[in-house]
Amino acid sequence: MLQIALLGFGVVGGGTAEVLLENQKQIAAYCGDDVNIKYILDLREFPDHPLGDRVVHDVKIILDDPEVVLVAEMMGGAHPAYDFTRAALEAGKSVVTSNKEVVATFGTELLELAREHGASYLFEASVGGGIPIIRPMQTDLASNEILAVSGILNGTTNFILTKMKNEGADFADVLRLAQQKGYAEANPTADVEGLDAARKIVILAALAFGTLLDPNKIPTTGITGITRDHTETADKLGGAVKLIGHTEKIDGKILALVSPYFVPATNPISHVDDVYNGILVDANMLGRALFYGAGAGKLPTASAVVADILDVLSHRKDERRLPVWTRAAENDVADPTAYVCRRAYLFEGCQKCAEKAKKALGAQDAVFLEGSRFALISSPLSEKAAVDALAATGLCPILTLPVLD
Amino acid sequence: MLQIALLGFGVVGGGTAEVLLENQKQIAAYCGDDVNIKYILDLREFPDHPLGDRVVHDVKIILDDPEVVLVAEMMGGAHPAYDFTRAALEAGKSVVTSNKEVVATFGTELLELAREHGASYLFEASVGGGIPIIRPMQTDLASNEILAVSGILNGTTNFILTKMKNEGADFADVLRLAQQKGYAEANPTADVEGLDAARKIVILAALAFGTLLDPNKIPTTGITGITRDHTETADKLGGAVKLIGHTEKIDGKILALVSPYFVPATNPISHVDDVYNGILVDANMLGRALFYGAGAGKLPTASAVVADILDVLSHRKDERRLPVWTRAAENDVADPTAYVCRRAYLFEGCQKCAEKAKKALGAQDAVFLEGSRFALISSPLSEKAAVDALAATGLCPILTLPVLD
Numbered sequence: 020m021l022q023i024a025l026l027g028f029g030v031v032g033g034g035t036a037e038v039l040l041e042n043q044k045q046i047a048a049y050c051g052d053d054v055n056i057k058y059i060l061d062l063r064e065f066p067d068h069p070l071g072d073r074v075v076h077d078v079k080i081i082l083d084d085p086e087v088v089l090v091a092e093m094m095g096g097a098h099p100a101y102d103f104t105r106a107a108l109e110a111g112k113s114v115v116t117s118n119k120e121v122v123a124t125f126g127t128e129l130l131e132l133a134r135e136h137g138a139s140y141l142f143e144a145s146v147g148g149g150i151p152i153i154r155p156m157q158t159d160l161a162s163n164e165i166l167a168v169s170g171i172l173n174g175t176t177n178f179i180l181t182k183m184k185n186e187g188a189d190f191a192d193v194l195r196l197a198q199q200k201g202y203a204e205a206n207p208t209a210d211v212e213g214l215d216a217a218r219k220i221v222i223l224a225a226l227a228f229g230t231l232l233d234p235n236k237i238p239t240t241g242i243t244g245i246t247r248d249h250t251e252t253a254d255k256l257g258g259a260v261k262l263i264g265h266t267e268k269i270d271g272k273i274l275a276l277v278s279p280y281f282v283p284a285t286n287p288i289s290h291v292d293d294v295y296n297g298i299l300v301d302a303n304m305l306g307r308a309l310f311y312g313a314g315a316g317k318l319p320t321a322s323a324v325v326a327d328i329l330d331v332l333s334h335r336k337d338e339r340r341l342p343v344w345t346r347a348a349e350n351d352v353a354d355p356t357a358y359v360c361r362r363a364y365l366f367e368g369c370q371k372c373a374e375k376a377k378k379a380l381g382a383q384d385a386v387f388l389e390g391s392r393f394a395l396i397s398s399p400l401s402e403k404a405a406v407d408a409l410a411a412t413g414l415c416p417i418l419t420l421p422v423l424d
Numbered sequence: 425m426l427q428i429a430l431l432g433f434g435v436v437g438g439g440t441a442e443v444l445l446e447n448q449k450q451i452a453a454y455c456g457d458d459v460n461i462k463y464i465l466d467l468r469e470f471p472d473h474p475l476g477d478r479v480v481h482d483v484k485i486i487l488d489d490p491e492v493v494l495v496a497e498m499m500g501g502a503h504p505a506y507d508f509t510r511a512a513l514e515a516g517k518s519v520v521t522s523n524k525e526v527v528a529t530f531g532t533e534l535l536e537l538a539r540e541h542g543a544s545y546l547f548e549a550s551v552g553g554g555i556p557i558i559r560p561m562q563t564d565l566a567s568n569e570i571l572a573v574s575g576i577l578n579g580t581t582n583f584i585l586t587k588m589k590n591e592g593a594d595f596a597d598v599l600r601l602a603q604q605k606g607y608a609e610a611n612p613t614a615d616v617e618g619l620d621a622a623r624k625i626v627i628l629a630a631l632a633f634g635t636l637l638d639p640n641k642i643p644t645t646g647i648t649g650i651t652r653d654h655t656e657t658a659d660k661l662g663g664a665v666k667l668i669g670h671t672e673k674i675d676g677k678i679l680a681l682v683s684p685y686f687v688p689a690t691n692p693i694s695h696v697d698d699v700y701n702g703i704l705v706d707a708n709m710l711g712r713a714l715f716y717g718a719g720a721g722k723l724p725t726a727s728a729v730v731a732d733i734l735d736v737l738s739h740r741k742d743e744r745r746l747p748v749w750t751r752a753a754e755n756d757v758a759d760p761t762a763y764v765c766r767r768a769y770l771f772e773g774c775q776k777c778a779e780k781a782k783k784a785l786g787a788q789d790a791v792f793l794e795g796s797r798f799a800l801i802s803s804p805l806s807e808k809a810a811v812d813a814l815a816a817t818g819l820c821p822i823l824t825l826p827v828l829d
Contacts, residue, residue, distance in 0.1 A: 076624035159556030
């Protein structure tokens with residue numbers, strides 16, 4: 020019998036217990052032994068739950084029990100989740116987690132701690148909810164060099180942007196609807212300001228390049244400034260506005276950012292709508308692969324947590340190949356103004372201005388919108404080069420969005 | 425030093441050697457030991473290749489060498505690939521393969537043979553080229569019950585259908601172009617008649633449901649009958665015609681088929697264009713996930729072969745959890761006329777006929793095309809019920825396509 024413990028019995032913790040109970044036989048066959056939830060740590064009591072008798076309020080009971088080989092941390096928040104994870108790894112217990120804040124902030128040291136103590140630290144559920152992305156990047160793409168990762172990493176903001184696009188609605192109205200539907204929290208800041216996506220792209224960048232950036236320090240723009248101008252421009256240019264987390268290397272340094280992008284209809288990411296997530300990986304052998312699915316929710320996220328539990332329990336004898344991350348030094352981080360991409364612009368002006376802007380930005384065409392406004396897409400330029408080119412014309416864009424090609 | 429052998433030094437075999445050589449260090453770190461290609465089996469000589477001295481023409485040299493722990497079979501065709509695979513497994517060597525014909529035809533017994541001899545038999549590259557799909561289904565979705573799998577599994581036919589859609593071109597013309605571009609073979613039968621996709625959906629069905637159907641016996645319709653009527657109808661109904669392999673369970677029995685489908689634009693599969701593949705998995709916990717990428721090609725396919733090599737070599741100590749498949753008995757196979765789905769129809773007729781057809785098929789709307797033709801989408805009906813409903817009206821559709829919702 021393999022004994023495990025759950026930390027946190029909220030939405031994801033409850034879902035994880037549900038998946039483990041419902042699929043007991045299948046899971047035992049997979050692990051070569053029965054898996055039992057010996058403890059559930061929560062501040063609350065759950066007298067009516069079939070596992071109510073497993074609930075404990077003191078993490079020490081779990082840490083001190085040598086039978087417990089694995090802890091699934093689904094508490095959310097940095098503390099005490101981080102502290103309990105440390106203690107569990109130091110006790111030689113493997114930890115799996117859905118907690119992106121802990122992974123994005125403390126992943127480097129927790130992976131090292133796990134290696135030191137011969138334990139595992141897995142976090143498939145921390146990015147993309149139930150979508151398989153972390154394990155495929157580490158196994159299926161193991162022989163590839165990752166060139167870039169770009170994704171719609173937050174379902175709440177994607178729901179809002181999809182509604183704004185389809186119904187010509189305003190941000191504030193759609194946010195209210197999302198809150199009513201339970202897709203956005205009462206305090207939606209972490210979602211709409213892009214912090215949630217920043218944590219996730221920082222984790223993906225670390226998987227791709229081995230260096231963990233500070234999620235609070237990467238350039239992060241959310242969707243609160245998105246207006247009908249943006250959605251109309253995107254529509255005219257043949258694509259959609261999406262909140263994208265993107266990472267790539269520039270001259271050996273790592274760029275990671277979160278920003279609204281213009282995504283042309285030719286990119287499969289532009290069709291990832293509503294609360295779905297989609298993650299595009301560019302790899303040197305495989306080329307482009309897209310992973311798409313439910314980026315959040317009780318059972319999808321629990322599905323990923325249980326996949327990690329099964330991975331740990333079924334590979335007990337082999338030494339775990341945990342990724343080695345280093346914490347980013349200042350010198351590891353690329354200058355964001357050196358980021359080369361096409362950019363979408365909206366200007367106010369006449370046909371002559373459009374010709375001037377096209378020439379300055381190396382654009383093929385300009386399309387006119389109502390009210391003598393025109394939109395165009397530049398050729399690939401660094402942000403610095405684009406700003407300089409525009410400054411020389413005297414034209415000032417109403418809006419600028421990087422393009423995800 | 426871990427010694428391996430390659431069987432077949434064509435496109436995929438050459439790509440696999442390239443990936444292994446280029447990423448030697450990374451691969452050694454992953455496996456905990458250096459990996460060396462000791463032998464390459466091919467009928468030809470490769471005097472100018474850096475690995476030319478490893479080429480042998482007699483498989484016995486490989487089978488009799490106890491140092492060789494793994495064989496990568498990339499010969500294609502049923503024989504002698506199957507026979508060499510058997511012999512390698514019987515000698516206790518693990519086998520990884522890109523050979524969908526062998527997996528789809530002999531997978532059941534080869535997996536059993538591998539289990540008997542404590543070896544592995546992995547085949548990530550047999551479906552979807554480089555796209556991670558087999559391993560994610562077996563690991564990330566391990567706690568899920570798979571409900572259905574649907575996919576664009578053949579790049580050649582998807583290229584042809586995309587061109588037909590975008591350019592209003594005819595099948596024969598686009599096929600010639602595909603042959604010129606190297607996307608279609610001189611003898612394109614296996615692709616355009618759907619046999620290639622049939623082999624792949626049979627493998628996915630076995631992964632989902634544990635039963636391997638005979639790929640030559642599942643209902644298989646290719647794209648040779650697709651005309652402008654189809655593409656125009658799909659366009660009017662808001663979607664695209666795609667060649668889909670689909671599998672699901674009907675009353676405990678397995679349905680697997682290959683057919684042109686109408687895929688509405690709301691389904692992400694409808695945006696999988698050109699030579700790309702896309703596979704949609706419906707799972708009871710995760711919900712819907714899409715895996716998208718390069719479904720063929722030298723380096724993408726090699727990337728998947730090498731991922732399997734790394735999987736085997738890095739999990740040498742743990743007992744391999746190979747799937748247990750059974751060969752389908754007649755009683756395991758669902759009656760295809762019991763398949764319930766929406767269906768897209770094109771009819772010739774007047775407004776009154778359209779009303780009659782809508783009523784009979786439970787359609788919401790009918791859209792009129794040029795030449796007093798109309799298209800509609802039925803409500804979900806079994807094929808039998810749809811045929812009966814139409815027979816009662818006396819209407820005879822110009823074309824019928826199942827809908828992938």
